Amino acid sequence: MANSNPSVWHSPIRSISDDPSSPYFLHYSDNPGLVLVSQPLTRDNFASWSRAMRIALSVKNKLGFVDGSILKPTDSEVDLLNAWIRNNNIVISWLLNSVSKDISASILFADSAKEIWNDLKDRFQQSNGPRIFQLRRDLITLKQDQDSVSVYFTKIKAIWEELNHFRPMCSCGKCSCDGVKNLEEYVQMDYTMIFLMGLNDSFNHVRSQILLLDPLPPISRVFALVVQEERQRAIGNHNTMNTSSRNMAFAIKNA
Known part of the structure; x- marks a missing residue:
């Protein structure tokens, strides 16, 4: 050997x-x-x-x-x-x-x-208590503000992943009850809620539609839905600007 x-x-x-x-x-x-x-x-x-x-x-x-x-x-x-x-x-x-x-x-x-x-x-290496407190505070106070949805989500994900490092998890592989599954679903719901809470008020409509879903989609799906809404708005704004520019050009041409 x-x-x-x-x-x-x-x-x-x-x-x-x-x-x-x-x-x-x-x-x-x-x-x-x-x-x-x-x-x-x-x-x-x-x-x-x-x-x-x-x-x-x-x-x-x-x-x-x-x-x-x-x-x-x-x-x-x-x-x-x-x-x-x-x-x-x-x-x-x-x-x-x-x-x-x-x-x-x-x-x-x-x-x-x-x-x-x-x-x-x-x-x-900080003791767990102060670091967990700092991460939880950063997570709760984080807002989208002027960031795009992708940048805002990336900031949340970085904090969440580090916080997850301190969260106790079942690693024995022998847990057979639904307790672990229910706990994981609750943690994911908390993740989704924090993401939705920090979004700008301009996303109130899509946020309300997501909250009506039962069960709530996973965070990856929620992120995709919000990004889709953001992209549709960008396309709409672009089309509006193009229409305005064409009208202005037509008015100048016929002045």
Whole structure:
């Protein structure tokens, strides 16, 4: 049976660094200047930043260097130790590239990616209570205002998805009653209600029509209905403007 411990990974054919399935493998694009996430870490976004970084590191097969599952080899394992040091330094570079400048200065002299990760987690991970309060407040107070429906929905979805991260869910796969299903339906209804509440008053008609539906459609369908209404208005306004322009041109021509 093959050894599954990445810290003692062995290949009978080639070097561990040449095996694409090994966490020690470095693709030619895995350079120190690579930026893995679009939004750098600040003092207020650790939850979303850490999730994005974990996904990116997982894709690169380097997550073990920050969660501690890939242990540093002993001095006697020279080739393996050199590979570990090289990969550890690459991951450190990626972390430095993915945080704000004032934060990067405080982690520059850390010896391992795991040390940096734990330091950032200890400093910036907020306890659940204050963060949930902030997200709920942002969700309730968010309004469409001058945004398009798509931009407004994107803002709501970003807050909702992070809030969902804190919501307890059944993960055992053995729940057989309808309680979990009913709870999920209620949560989705809450999502839909918040979206509808923040829409501009100009959407009162379509909002009223949606609320009359029983059961309420899923949020994706509600969004599609509102966007459709927005597009129809844009077409109507465009046609009205074209008619007005043609009438004006005709009046000028016959003046």
